[in-house]
Amino acid sequence: MSLGVPRPRPRLDRDNRAFWTGGGEGKLMICRCGDCGQWLHPPQPVCRACWSENVAPQPVSGRGTIDSFTVNHQPWMPGLAVPFVIARVALEEAPAIYLTTNIVGCPVEDVAVGDAVHVAFEEEDGIFFPLFEKDT
């Protein structure tokens, strides 16, 4: 509840379970093709590059860079604590896929495109939301 209200929750299913629960073991799990190496996000049961079905979630380092961001000032729901940063993070191992996330642990004015960040999970009732913090 770092932003004052519970986060909207995904419904866990066979495709997304590894992503949303991997943080329980400290791991950011991203889907990858075992044949051509393509990273896939959102997760799906077939590789969008080669159509291989040899696709499985795989841990990544959790390091990345801020591809873009916005400082959100609008309380889209009652109780939402603003302002906060919504960002799109490019992962170190997979620069062509992005995670929408929040940048936490620093003032909103300290966030810039290109900043190096690392994952910091926030748990609410069994879902591990992958948020990101700036590297120090």
Next chain:
Amino acid sequence: MARGEAYITGIGMSEVGVRLDRHPLLLTLDAVREALADAGLKPEQIDGVATYPGKMPSFLGFSPVSSDDVIEALGLSTRWHLGGAEMTAQLGAISAAAMAVKAGRARHVLCFRTVYEAAAMANPTDYPPPRRTELTGASQWTAPFFAISAATWVAQYATRHMARYGMTREQLSEIALNAHRNAARNPRALVKEPLSAEKYFFARMISSPFCLYDCDRFTDASTVVIVSAGEALDEVTAPPIRIAATAGSVERYSWDQAEWPGSYPTGKALWERCDYGPDDIDVAQFYDGFAFHPITWLEGLGVCGIGEGHRFIEGGTRIALDGELPLNTGGGQLGAGRLHGFGFAHESVVQLRGEGGARQVPGSPRVAVATSGGGPMAAALLLTRES
């Protein structure tokens, strides 16, 4: 007029307002009546219907009236119809109608978009908001981080443009200032007054770099465009506007996975399908659900280079009514109201016919481009006056 071609032969619009009481089906009827009278057609001559996004029971305000609803309620006898969200943005419905009349499946297609978000939010009894349940599908990748509104998604495209190409808020502001200036000359626009730069920069931020005036607002209205076959032009009375080319694309269904806006590939594809080019555009009606969108259309259509759109609009003179490329002459969605794409087709026809009144661009424009969509989804229409 050429056989095998498609034309816009009638346009109509309901009252445009916020929290209107009038039933959304009746708003649609108002726009249909006006368009039929404009075209000189009778209801029994309509044999096709198209809309975007069609039935959406969980978002009644977003799409309160479907093609099936219109056919049923107005007693139309159609031979072709369509409604859906899985297409290349809003104007994809008009593009599909053009293909239908070219293929001989229909002679006169009623294309409409009715929006009722403001009224629906004010009346949750009749228009219950979507139930908050566990997320499935695409929204699960953004909503858990409170990236709930498209404002937050498009804002990130805009931030990227600022970081890569040096766009400033001063440059961005020209879109909203131009929209309000033009809307003040459009008697049907939601906005009645021009906007000062002081007021713009004093406004509260929604999602940086977007302030209040960079985002369209929920509107209640219906917009209609009638698309007719070249073979059927002797049945209409309005000066026909040719749909000279259409294009559309969706780069990625996930808005946060796209590398570039859909306007880039769509703009390129539009010119590949006709003998016109960016220098031929006399009047531009570019989707402005958020102020950044028109900048990407200027770039995608090759009016300027990629990463140069913000410099093209700097100072606002080029895009003014008397500028080299008049933009969003009726006020766009930021000024005229969130008609959700169809307003750009409507205003293109107004300008090409020379019916713009106080907002008519000089020089008797012959070529217009209307666009819709945002982020990775895009659609464009090239509209020309032949006579």
